[in-house]
Amino acid sequence: MSLVRPLVRRAVPEDAAELVRLRKIMLDSMSPSADVSWQPGTVAALRAHLADPGGELTAFVIDAPGADGRLAACASGAIHHGLGSPGNPAGTSGHVFNVCTDPEYRRRGFSRACVEALLDWYREREVHRIDLHATAEGEPLYTSLGFARTPAPAMRLTL
Template sequence: MGEARRATAADADELVRLRAVLLAHMSGRDPAGDDWRRAAAEMFRARLDEPDPTLAAFVVDRPDWPDRPDRPDRPGALAACAVGAVDQRLGGPGNPAGTTGYIYNVATDPDQRRRGYSRQCVTALLDWYRDRGIAAVFLRASAEGEPLYRSLGFARTPDPSMLLRFPLA
């Protein structure tokens, strides 16, 4: 079984590919357009090139990739990833420093699921948060992902989430 490692800028395109896998799985259709993919890859390259103290990604490399004759043009493919950011909020009684973590983009290639790769990536990310003294970590869980997150200590919160979208320029 592969082991989680810290992602680098060289992993940017694969992190975006796995995000597309995640979005397609959640919506039931392939996410359209290349603009978002280019922007996301640029963000990863910029923030992972010199490790950003507020962003980390952990990945597991595909163990079978070098031996895949159907994709020899894409070395370094990833089996799974988890991305996390640190957000500075106002402090409070349970979190005087006000730093919080947010995990997103936990994705595994469909043919690599049920091997513990997402668990490895999320666990490495949680260790990264602990090392930084982050007091609280948030995420949004799909029904399929919730058992994993519960096993790692996450619990549903009573806080309702709301969203406002501004039109794109």
């Protein structure tokens, strides 16, 4: 059996609601919540970001086979600018987030294809340091793509 590489495309503003639907699936897999109050604002923000093809936030998607307007998988990313350091002289970094495949379409290489397209996008923009937070389920995919755990612990403050 030969593997056919799924068709990956860059997301457009019309994909925003589907990207948020997939984000909810991803978030619920880590910590289920009935709260959907964040979704309308997120859809609006995504539409604005995706309308700017030169912008520093993007997503790559795979359309659900035979399901007009639905997405099977996605991977999003953003470019951040900071100060340079010995390991990152330019001070730019990328962050991969919102990697999700609809449960109906899992185990077909869709997330891998979306993340690979996102990594190509970073390469084109000469962003060499890419970070992400991985679930235990996603970690084997990221490891196979060259990601490694870092010694720096993450911390967060919510204001």
